[in-house]
Amino acid sequence: MKKKYFNILFLLFVLSARIIVSGQSVRVMNELFGLEDKIPGKKQVTVVIDPGHGGRDPGKIGVNGILEKDLNLMVSLRLESLLKENDINVIMTRTEDTGLYSESDSNKKRADMRKRVDIINNSGAVLAVSIHQNSFVEEYVRGAQVFYHGSSVQGKELAIILQDQLIKTLKDGNHRKAKSNESYYMLRMTQCPLVIVECGYLSNHNEAALLSDPEYQEKLAWAVHLGILRYLNMNSGQEKHMDNE
Numbered sequence: 001m002k003k004k005y006f007n008i009l010f011l012l013f014v015l016s017a018r019i020i021v022s023g024q025s026v027r028v029m030n031e032l033f034g035l036e037d038k039i040p041g042k043k044q045v046t047v048v049i050d051p052g053h054g055g056r057d058p059g060k061i062g063v064n065g066i067l068e069k070d071l072n073l074m075v076s077l078r079l080e081s082l083l084k085e086n087d088i089n090v091i092m093t094r095t096e097d098t099g100l101y102s103e104s105d106s107n108k109k110r111a112d113m114r115k116r117v118d119i120i121n122n123s124g125a126v127l128a129v130s131i132h133q134n135s136f137v138e139e140y141v142r143g144a145q146v147f148y149h150g151s152s153v154q155g156k157e158l159a160i161i162l163q164d165q166l167i168k169t170l171k172d173g174n175h176r177k178a179k180s181n182e183s184y185y186m187l188r189m190t191q192c193p194l195v196i197v198e199c200g201y202l203s204n205h206n207e208a209a210l211l212s213d214p215e216y217q218e219k220l221a222w223a224v225h226l227g228i229l230r231y232l233n234m235n236s237g238q239e240k241h242m243d244n245e
């Protein structure tokens, strides 16, 4: 009998916990992960967000004059808070308009990239996402695209999910597919799966205007955070499986 009452109490507890927990992304998290992820003391998953460029490196410059480094940071900060709402430990490579080099570095770009890789490799992160904006000589070219290193099975999986989620969330007729890149320094040097999200083309008038809009930035961050949650959900089963072995 006692066990029965305990079960009923536990059920009531679970139901009230489900009702108390609110907020759209928390609901998404619960649907994806189940309530066991809310157990206090459970090891947090770490994710690194890397807003590209910064400081004296503006990145691409939009047709409307907007700087890539600023957009990267704005999208990344929104993504950071969405992931934190889902109990994910987030490490940012930068949170201000600064590059990751010192004034004494002779090759600041190289120093900056090395430092980003160091942060990611020392973070214990399960994945890292670099946020960038694209540009091309032909004005009509547009659409978000995600890049991964060809030798990384998990990087490819993450990139495909993020590409899919960006297309579903933005609903802008983008037909791009996640693409491998074997030459980019950060893709080669990071130990955990890293993907580069090119949010759109600053050389396209319509897209540059959209990317400059805080609501659109929120949408982008929302898509990337949903994609990360989907990826973590798919891989949490594998972790549990490995733990049991």
Ligand SMILES: [Zn+2]
Residues within 6 Å of the ligand: 052, 053, 059, 060, 068, 132, 133
């Ligand atoms: Zn860039």
